[in-house]
Structures are given as C-alpha cells and as structure tokens.
C-alpha cells in the first residue's frame with residue numbers, strides 16, 4: 001500500500017538498513033538544505049492570508065483560481081461573510097500539504113504537483129471524517145473492496161506511485177547523464193550539475209543563484225543517500241519512503257501549528273512577548289526580507305513556545321509499543337521478555353516526575369519553563385541533548401522521528417512570519433473556552449475538533 005517499504009512499516013532488520021542509508025542525508029545539518037523550498041511556501045502562505053484578511057467583508061464570494069494557496073485559505077474561513085475568522089483545524093493544512101509535496105518532489109507549480117496534492121488531500125480528508133473509517137480500514141479485506149472509499153484510496157495510491165516512480169527515473173537519468181554516482185556525491189556541496197529545465201512539472205535541479213545543496217528535496221535526498229556498508233535505496237524503497245515521509249509529516253505538523261496558534265490566541269501576554277522578540281530580530285536585519293533561517297532559529301522564545309505546545313499536545317500521542325527482547329524492571333514493575341511496552345507522551349509530559357514540571361503546573365502552557373530549564377542545565381553542566389526524556393514528542397532512543405528537524409524548521413518559519421505580520425485572537429462569545437476542556441481534542445490522533453476558530457488580523461503597529 002502507500003507506505004509498503006516505508007521506514008515506519010519496516011521490521012527491525014530491514015529498518016536498520018533503510019534508516020542507516022536515509023540518515024546519511026537526513027541529519028540536522030543536512031536538513032538546512034530544505035529551507036529554501038520551505039521558505040518559498042511560507043512566504044506564499046503569509047501573502048495569501050494577508051490577501052484574504054484584507055478583503056472587504058461580504059466580498060467572500062469572489063472566486064480565486066482553483067488550487068492556489070489563496071483559494072485554499074478562502075475555504076478555511078468559518079463563513080464567507082467573515083474574512084478574518086478561520087477554522088483552526090483547517091488553516092494550516094494548505095501550508096503543510098504544499099510544503100511537504102514541494103519538499104518531497106521539488107516541483108514547480110505545474111500539473112503534477114496539483115495532482116499529487118489532490119490525491120494526498122483526498123486520502124487525508126478521509127482521516128478527518130470519523131474514527132469509524134479508521135476502524136473499518138483494519139477489518140481484513142475491507143481495503144480490497146471494489147467500490148467506495150477503499151477503491152478511491154487504492155486508485156489514488158496507484159496514481160501517486162506511478163507519478164513518483166516517473167520522477168525518480170527522471171532524477172536518476174539526469175544524474176546519469178551528468179555522470180554523477182551516489183558513492184561519489186554524498187557531499188552534495190561539491191556537485192557541478194547544471195541540469196535546468198523551464199518546464200514547471202520537471203524537477204528543478206539547479207536554479208539560478210541556488211546551489212544544488214540549496215534545492216534539496218526528499219526525493220533527491222533518498223535517491224542520493226548512500227552508505228558504504230549498506231549501499232543505496234532501490235527505486236521502490238525511494239518511492240515508498242517519500243510517501244511515508246509525506247504522510248508522517250503532513251497532519252502532524254499542521255495539527256501542531258493549530259495548537260500553537262490556539263495557545264497564542266488565548267494568551268495575549270505570551271504572544272506580545274513573542275512579537276517583541278521577533279520584531280527585535282527583524283529590526284536588527286533592517287527588513288523582514290533579509291531574514292534568514294539562522295535568524296529565525298536564533299529566536300529562543302519562539303523555540304520555547306513551540307516546545308511547550310508540543311509538550312502539551314504531541315500530535316502523535318505516544319510511542320508505538322516495542323516488544324521487550326529481555327526481562328526487565330520498569331519503576332519496580334517486572335516486565336517479562338516479549339511484553340509490549342509503550343509510552344504515552346501526552347501523559348508523561350504533564351506529570352510531576354517530568355523534570356520540567358514544577359508545583360503541579362504540568363497542564364499549564366508556560367513557555368518560560370524551557371528558558372528556566374536551559375539556564376539550569378547550563379548551571380548543572382548537563383549536556384544537550386540530554387536523554388532525560390522530559391520531551392519525547394518526537395520519540396527518543398534509537399528510533400525517533402526522522403523528520404523532526406524539518407518539521408521544527410517549518411513550524412518555526414511559519415510562526416515567526418505569522419506573529420510578525422498578524423495579531424491572533426479568539427472569536428468573541430466562545431463560551432466553551434471558559435468551561436471544560438478548551439483544547440477540544442479529537443482522539444486518538446490528538447487533532448483539534450472542527451468547532452475551534454481563530455481570528456487573524458493584520459498587525460498595525462510593529
């Protein structure tokens with residue numbers, strides 16, 4: 001199916017090989033290569049939100065060219081009469097979908113990227129419908145039904161695999177014609193490839209003023225990944241892994257951003273402090289147009305806000321159970337070999353035994369705890385990263401999330417520009433935020449329920 005030989009589907013032996021090869025191109029330093037594409041998508045996203053919120057009220061019916069970012073954002077409004085009020089669960093999906101499709105394939109705005117987005121959106125909108133669909137899909141034989149949703153999903157997967165196999169071949173051929181082999185090109189900075197094409201549907205290998213390293217895509221990274229002992233990935237492994245990376249990265253990042261924005265909209269004080277820190281960085285660089293990834297990454301309070309939101313709302317609520325290969329004792333409980341052991345990060349992050357939780361404040365959104373933690377670690381000489389498991393949103397140990405650096409890059413970039421350009425607030429008369437659980441979580445994926453809105457307005461003073 002969609003993820004067949006994808007990393008998170010693989011048993012330990014096969015996983016080790018694919019993981020070792022993939023990590024050759026997916027460490028934290030190499031991830032920087034994704035920034036130019038992510039930045040382009042974030043800029044388009046921010047400009048499109050601006051375009052929508054600046055529209056005069058009651059002009060909501062004006063149509064946009066289908067498939068553009070602006071038209072997708074128009075569809076995220078709670079109602080057509082109000083251009084400022086958005087459904088929080090929807091508002092980051094256009095960003096996340098476009099970012100992951102472009103990062104995966106590096107395509108221009110042609111027909112292929114639209115097709116890929118449509119298929120992917122179709123598959124993932126099914127996920128939103130209800131828990132019922134998810135339960136049905138694990139009934140043996142259900143996914144092979146020759147009609148309805150199973151048929152729709154199978155056809156989409158077939159089309160997606162065909163498209164991406166073509167792209168893998170196109171890339172491999174371009175590498176061959178430039179006489180570049182994986183074994184000699186693990187350091188892509190040394191590449192001299194000059195293949196360029198004006199066709200919007202082709203992979204952009206070398207754009208004007210951008211080096212090969214700057215235009216990194218998942219597909220290229222996985223095609224090029226090479227380990228002296230394990231070799232390279234096969235074409236099928238590349239295709240399946242591109243899709244598993246896309247699937248793993250789309251809703252997780254969008255849902256996490258929704259939670260962050262909800263928390264910022266709820267707390268004026270925290271948002272104002274974040275805006276102050278962001279403004280300061282922009283002021284130093286004279287203009288928002290001069291901001292680089294290093295500038296964004298230097299904003300410590302932004303990191304604290306993101307980390308705090310991910311602590312309270314890890315979009316993957318727990319680590320999949322592992323099977324113990326030997327007897328062991330966990331916190332005084334004997335666990336025999338063969339037991340399934342899992343960790344619910346949603347719970348572990350909030351309890352008193354978590355080092356960053358003090359005086360029972362585990363359920364409170366308080367980004368400052370990460371600043372305090374940073375100072376304490378420095379004083380106590382604790383090295384970074386330390387494996388104390390106070391933050392396991394991306395899992396931990398030998399098999400953590402491989403896309404964590406990329407996801408953090410996307411979240412940081414969009415939040416930085418979002419709070420610089422806009423004020424966020426909750427709609428008036430939202431009574432349910434005063435009573436009961438304000439977060440409105442939908443289990444088991446911890447996505448937000450559809451009835452939570454956010455108001456976005458253009459910042460007047462900076």
Ligand code: HEM
Pocket residue numbers: 007008009019244245246248249250252253256314315316318319320321392393394395399400401402403404406407
């Ligand atoms: C906020 C965003 C994200 C969160 C919270 C998250 C969380 C996680 C967690 C908890 C795991 C471990 C699952 C387990 O073993 O039980 C995981 C694995 C994985 N994630 Fe992420 N992830 C995020 C974004 C991404 C992105 C953007 C990508 C791709 C670019 C990605 C790709 C993967 C892959 C391929 C695995 C499987 C790794 C393996 O089995 O070796 N994730 N993720």
